[in-house]
Amino acid sequence: MKNRKQNLRWLLIFILVLSVVCYTQYPKLSIISGYTAKNLASCVYVAGRSETSVIDNDHKAGLISLAKAQINAASTSSTSSVFGMHKRQAFYREGLGVVLLPKDAELPDSYLVPRRFQVSSVLPYPQGHGNPRDTVFPEVDYTQLQRGLDQAFSNPDKQRTRTAAVLYKNHLVAERYTEGFGPQTPVLGWSMTKSVLATLYGILQYQGRLDVNEKPGLPQWEEDERREITYNDLLRMQSGLSWEEEYGGISDVTKMLFLSEDMSTPQAEKKLIGPPGSIWYYSSGTSNLLSGLLRKQMPDAQEYLDFPYRELIDKIGMHSMLLETDLKGNFVGSSYGWASTRDWARFGLLYLNRGKWGDSQIFDPSWADYVASPTAHSEQGYGAHFWLNADGKYPDAPRDMYMANGFEGQHVFIIPSKELVIVRTGLAEDPDFELNTFLREVIAAFP
Incomplete structure (x- = not known):
């Protein structure tokens, strides 16, 4: 019993x-x-x-x-x-x-698609789509550079590095790929897409179509203090809007990415938890709100779909890039940008060259300073949809380094003082992939 x-x-x-x-x-x-x-x-x-x-x-x-x-x-x-x-x-x-597809949603029978503006150039990469120049810089320690790449791929089961590329003075000086990946393989940038989205605002401002200090003027914000939020607040993640950026369960961000038909709306519906500019909080919802607000700047849906490709992506030869949209046709600017490693490096070069690409000025040179200037309350770790090293998070990298970062260790590092762009993609991040060690070893190859 x-x-x-x-x-x-x-x-x-x-x-x-x-x-x-x-x-x-x-x-x-x-x-x-x-x-x-x-x-x-x-x-x-x-x-x-x-x-x-x-x-x-x-x-x-x-x-x-x-x-x-x-x-x-x-x-x-x-x-x-x-x-x-x-x-x-x-x-x-x-x-x-x-x-x-969210629950009970259906795929539309027809939809608009972006018109691409792809013109293949015979110039060597990265200026064009030809083979990279076989350039040797006497000041570069190529043995050390290879040691840096060796380190990034030395423990594949733990580090899970897939691709890496290093560009110096607008030349590709090293690249490496794991099996199944190559120079033309599109890689999901995850939150590196946020930096691409922010660049579209820099282009709008350069074209005189928008000032980031303006207020979006959403009707649902006009009855409370949300009416004081500016584009600058949103770009700097300091809007004061409530948000839960937690990927371990059901949260604002996971509901948005995996349950929503319209990803531009969840952040807009949130209430303030502090006055605009008073707090900093990283929010993918904010990026998708900005994507929706970008759409409101365009005369119609077709122009919205064309704009990123015509004014940025295809203009600098990033022909592998694709920005995925949600069911309502909004670019998922928080997360779903795909591009080859070489094209992600092109994006970094655009910032290294302060918006200049060939004979075209894509955005004002001051925009590069804007995105790389620290946001209040971020402990000097965040700019405007770019991460910073002004806080010395990576002690063996220059403090002027700023970067586009994404989930699972996607990175485009821009280092003006070294004339460097470094790209690394993979499936692991700190501490499994030690970023400071990787940066130290690669940067050591350059004067």
Whole structure:
């Protein structure tokens, strides 16, 4: 009798624990299956990778390993579920990338696509699309440079580096790729996309179409203190709007990225937790709000879709770049920009050259200073949709370094004092991939 009572007690405890786990974890399953469906389809249809490679390499970490995803070639889509539950679908659309369908949503029968302005140039990379010049700089220690790249790829199971490139004085001086990746393979930049989005505002300002100190004037903000928010506040992540940037469960950012039809609206609906300019808080919702506000600057949806490619991306030869949109046709400016490593490096060079590309001035030179100047309350770690090293976070890199950073260790480092652009992409970040060590070893090769 005593053993039966003990067994019953342990059974009740097990049921209670199982109930708590199901209650707390079950809502996450839709996020997990949504992530894997979206990532698989984008990696296959945007990056041109194989289904097997993505599943075996990208989907083997953490909770996402619980999902079972597969490609449906007939519909250029993917499906994913966790233990057969929370089935999600993601669809590829030529020119717009992959969209994850929210619950009860349907893919429209037709949609606008960006008009590309791609003109291939025979000039050597990075100015054009020809082979890079085989240039040797006498002041560069090429042995040390190779040691720096060796370090980045020395422990593939832990560091998970995929690509790296180094440009000095507008020349490609080193690059390296892991198996399955090459100079033309598009890589998801994640939050490096934020820096691309901010650049579009710099272009608008240079063209005299907008002043970042202006207020967006959203109707729903006019009745309270949100009416005082400026574009500058949004670009610097100091709007004071409430937001939860937490990826471990159900939060503002995961609901936006994996459950929303219109990603430009969640941040706009939030209330203030402090006056504009009084606090700094990193928010992907803010970037997608800015994407929606950019759309309001355009006469129509077609011009909105064309603008980034005509005025920036294709203008500097980043022909591999694709900005994915949500179901409502908004660029997901927080997260979903794809480009080859060489094209991400082109983006860094544009800033190293202070907006000058060939004979064109893309944005005012002062814009490079603006994005690289510290934002109040960020402890000198953040500018305007760019991260900074003004706080010395990376002690062995110059303090004037600023960077576009993304989830899982995507980086474009811009170092004006060294005339350097360094790109690294992969699936791991600090501490598994030691950024300061990598930067130290590469920078040591240059005077």
